[in-house]
Amino acid sequence: MSEAGLVVVATDERAGDRSESETVDVGAWAALAEAALRAENVTTGELNLVFVDPAEMARLNAEHMGEDGPTDVLSFPLDGADPAPVGARMVGDVVVCPACARPRPGELALLVLHGVLHLLGYDHACAADAARMQARERELLAAHYRRS
Numbered sequence: 444m445s446e447a448g449l450v451v452v453a454t455d456e457r458a459g460d461r462s463e464s465e466t467v468d469v470g471a472w473a474a475l476a477e478a479a480l481r482a483e484n485v486t487t488g489e490l491n492l493v494f495v496d497p498a499e500m501a502r503l504n505a506e507h508m509g510e511d512g513p514t515d516v517l518s519f520p521l522d523g524a525d526p527a528p529v530g531a532r533m534v535g536d537v538v539v540c541p542a543c544a545r546p547r548p549g550e551l552a553l554l555v556l557h558g559v560l561h562l563l564g565y566d567h568a569c570a571a572d573a574a575r576m577q578a579r580e581r582e583l584l585a586a587h588y589r590r591s
Contacts, residue, residue: 448487451477457496457541467494467541472555478587479559480534490534490562492555500540515543516554518561535562552588556580 453469453476458470468493469492476492495503500513507517520535537558560576560583 449477449480449485450489451480451492451494452489453494455494457494457497459496459500465541467551469494470544472539475555475587476537476559479556479583480563482586483560483563483581485534485563488534490559492558493534493536493538495538495540497540497542500538500543503538507555513543513562515538515545516558517542518558520562532536548590549584549588553580554586556588 451473453473455467455469457467472494473492476490482490493537497513500509500517504510504512504514507519508514513591514547517538518535520540537555539551539554539558541551545556549589557576557580560579565576565579
């Protein structure tokens, strides 16, 4: 458990054999998610970060979003539409499909941050909200993500 009661659990639940280039460093992505939460003043709570294959992502996308096919990231807040006070909450789940990520450096980092920000109430339904969310993603990437 991290200090102050913030827990980020990351798991790679993709089925099948993968090459070395498809390895997901769950520890690094958990650290990035935790850094983003702390930057947003979330100091207690739990976040599950799960990496899945396209078949599982398509199933989740159909079940929860009513959309066909896989997507790159889904977020499931546990505190619902009205988040608990800053610093004390069950954060939720972020599900990422690495196979759906665009093949560019930092894309998985962006997806992890995007999912975390959705859990914290950020959205991109209108242009102003999208600009705010994208600006925060860029700030968090610059502050907490180092490409290897």
